[in-house]
Amino acid sequence: MTIASRQLANAIRALSMDAVQAANSGHPGMPMGMADVATELFTKHLKFDPAQPKWADRDRFVLSAGHGSMLIYALLHLTGYARPTIDDIRNFRQLHSPCAGHPENFELAGVEATTGPLGSGLATAVGMAIAERHLNASFGDDLVDHFTWVLAGDGCLMEGVNHEAIGLAGHLKLGRLIVLWDDNKITIDGAVSLSSSEDVLARYAATGWHTISCDGHDPDSINAALEAAKADPRPSIVQCTTVIGYGAPNKQGTSATHGAALGTDEVAAARDYLGWTAEPFVIPEDIKAAWAEAGSRGSAVRSAWEARLVASPQRAEFERRMAGKLPADFSLQPYLDDLAANPQKVATRKASEMVLGAINAQLPETLGGSADLTGSNNTKTKDQAPLTADNYGGRYVYYGIREFGMGCAMNGMALHGGVIPYGGTFLVFSDYCRAAIRLSALQQQRVVYVMTHDSIGLGEDGPTHQPIEHVMSLRAMPNLDVYRPCDVVETAECWALSLEKADGPSLLALSREGLPQLRTDVSENRSAKGAYRLKAAEGPRKAVLIASGSEVEIALATAKKLEEAGHGADVVSMPSWERFDAQPESYRDDILPGGVLLVSIEAGTTMGWERYVGRKGLRFGVDSFGASAPVKALYDHFGLTADKLAPKIIGALN
């Protein structure tokens, strides 16, 4: 191979500037600046096989600086992935092109994570690196033994989640995680020095990382740094000193190259500067051949790995776990039958711990954790040992006070495959990790958020800790299933549904306070329909009370008073809006019929309940911030007791 590295890199530069120019939209600066580093990585270090892009033991490469999406599109195309084709690249940023504005894991094999929200990609890679070591502990070096690479910019490093992610990675000594920092000294607003005076490498060193620097335009310097990074037992950050937009002679080194097309004149000037004479979207044959050869590097390694897999006694289990399939005999029925026989009054957070006992015993792939609220979130079952730098086989992660980092890490675990992550915090702190939850949903990943203390029912900790708008605002998020179970049975049902949903996250909103078991019929997962009639009206039906979670008990008590006053009332438990909305109209109309008073009762914002009770229904909840007091005092203060609700409903009926 006589093609110089620089020529290979220029192919990336040309595709990037041409695609951005054609779209008149995009970010040429990063791909052009990091083309040399990426070329060395993909032609000499990264373990991958474009012919088998889902090879389980491939290295993972995460483009955390997702705005530079043309870098990964160019790399995938040049190394021989089936997609993107050159036509896909021509359609960069157009409707239905897999070459979206930011890289999307669900569009292209080889795009390991959806990135763009800054900092999240690197934090996601930490989860991949944890999953790799965790699976290695079970399946050994023969089957699991790969690196996780990240390309990150200053934005990724400045975001708060970076601190959480690298703190966790340093603590867990994830030596197979390597971050390539595009140190181009430019952000959108101008020089990094406008807003930061940080010694980045010193900060990383302070959290237990190996640090090393290279000239990001010198192949020898790059390769030496990457070799050192691979050899070091700590996670590594490689400072790659680069010029943003390298090759655009009049704009390189400035923020002008960051987020806009270079313009036809500057593209032409760059062609001259780089000595690139090919037409737009054309790669000279010799360069194409050299890239294809680099792309075929991994084929033999992959074949050898497959031979080891075929010979492994663990093959079936490994394949099952990597495919994300639950064991065929997985069942919570014995657990539910026991509840039916021995009803339990427990908080749903405790109910979650109980069912996790049954789940974790059957599913070796669950990997739990909490952002420093283990005893409050009830996320740890007795059999779970901590996952530590000394025991990656542990099945419980002490994430520390790092909610956003936890959410991103769980995304990375799910994206890696082989594990089903779940993690807990207080529901109010879903605000801290909301961007991670959204990325779970967008990336279609099975992550289970265990969010406890789900209302004013948490009591004395007061307004800073009491969710009001959270359940509703999470229901508004696409592809996230939100569950708010009312008792120990529904909690088990909602957990079962969360595990069954392989293409998206679920969030369980769980009570702090004890709740009576309201169900003893466990023959069917009634939560699967999202809402169901828990109690039918005894007298002629005048009202339907719809409630979720801790308010179902209150709805039942209220209905009793209505019945006593001669008003028949159904009580509907609605653990999941998303699932109810997916039912046929006939079912929904049966549960929420016309001609009666529809009433919602939920200890959160009433905004949104018009969806089910209409403009003329009654909505009871909490539309202000909460207060600090014992739970009973709060429910009385906010009017959410049967004694206070029943007269209002009767008043509306009369």
Next chain:
Amino acid sequence: MTIASRQLANAIRALSMDAVQAANSGHPGMPMGMADVATELFTKHLKFDPAQPKWADRDRFVLSAGHGSMLIYALLHLTGYARPTIDDIRNFRQLHSPCAGHPENFELAGVEATTGPLGSGLATAVGMAIAERHLNASFGDDLVDHFTWVLAGDGCLMEGVNHEAIGLAGHLKLGRLIVLWDDNKITIDGAVSLSSSEDVLARYAATGWHTISCDGHDPDSINAALEAAKADPRPSIVQCTTVIGYGAPNKQGTSATHGAALGTDEVAAARDYLGWTAEPFVIPEDIKAAWAEAGSRGSAVRSAWEARLVASPQRAEFERRMAGKLPADFSLQPYLDDLAANPQKVATRKASEMVLGAINAQLPETLGGSADLTGSNNTKTKDQAPLTADNYGGRYVYYGIREFGMGCAMNGMALHGGVIPYGGTFLVFSDYCRAAIRLSALQQQRVVYVMTHDSIGLGEDGPTHQPIEHVMSLRAMPNLDVYRPCDVVETAECWALSLEKADGPSLLALSREGLPQLRTDVSENRSAKGAYRLKAAEGPRKAVLIASGSEVEIALATAKKLEEAGHGADVVSMPSWERFDAQPESYRDDILPGGVLLVSIEAGTTMGWERYVGRKGLRFGVDSFGASAPVKALYDHFGLTADKLAPKIIGALN
């Protein structure tokens, strides 16, 4: 004064453990561990006067580790603040007590910030320290010259926002900011070493901080460290080595003291250990007197300051700004009159920049900024110089890629008083700073969030950057006014309303794309009613189309087609739900009458619009994640064009 420091500190310990015991709820560990440090700070260093708790030039003290709320309640009581009284403390964590579970700025003078969400207090203090230097630049040392102190625990330091906050503070060389780190080596889950291996001081040093350590139970060591911190020109972190729950002989040093009452036996044992013989809630007279004397330290300093204020030619302006009153002659009318005469088709983000030109010229108290999206958020007006370490008088903060840190800093600026902060990012990244927005709302602070690129209308950047659920989920937050103006006139109106609201935050959701000016009547702020009839039906009214922001133009085009088909249709522009809901029923019924088809059009989730269109109305929007494509292609793809909407509405009418 012959009372030993330790005895003064034990008064804090006794009140803390007794109040938590009485409530059987709370966090005794931190107050007992940090009692010695707090005693030195409040008796020897902190500048304050309990008789004038709102004294503008007082030092600010922020209890970032807000769960240790009994520490500040004890300090305020002991130093002589009017509240909390001892009865308030007896009612710790009970309904209507100002001694809430976590400290609340709106309950007690002396509580400078509402804390509890970890990390946010420290980040808020950074904003206070910026405001102090900024006002000092205008009003000089005579009027503004104080420190900002923070007490933070490991949780505050581990959260991601800590990285953002200290990066900003180090960059801006905020030497009057001093963080007291309660280094007790314990978190809720157990030892800090379960989840972190970080060298905290090295990390702070890497971001430009001065670091120093002390024995948190040795007054001499503490005072030496605080003196060094005050003297250093950099922001300082003081590592205070402490024992959590100090004084509880069987539980101290463990997480058992963190978040639960000690129990009567251990409280009794602690009394023995500490030599504290007084009854619960009783402070011996000599100790009480010594604390009162310490509390009176600041009186003379405050009097001297008041004399300088009275003599200052800047007195009126200083008092106006600290009172948060806009100038009597502030008006946007000339600007609006000009728009009426010369209509403008601009993106509402550009419209925001235009009206900010008029605002910033009249209001010296506005302090703008952006999280590294200045040119995209259009947050900087030409007259604004950057606020830097060399020029604290600048009126524009380059926050860097630190959305959460920016939000918290703005809260701190508003809490400090004297400035009205506003800051920008993309609306989708409200997810990154949502916890800060919630704290703006809870703390009742005037902070204006300038959130641009507010829908799929941002185009090619795709789903990671396109808000779907964000506007709706923000509407669900208590005490936050969300505005989505439709044109350049409404943008000015919404800005005016945001500035007028002194007791809470506002959020402006602004378009990337150009929008025609739809209003030339500017005699009245029509946005003030939240929604209004922009166009009345020409034919007999059959439908009312309700829209916000960029979809109002589309609603008008759709209405035109309906009218052409013989269906009279109103168009209602609804820039603010919160304001519309506050109107009298007669107004609301007039705008949204019965007996017609109600239709909502908004390029975001349709969940929630049932509030206005009912269960039988039509809701048009985007209920999935977005896509990457040019804006026109996206609106067509998601069916939000007059050509696609009109037939559906006509179908429903027929």
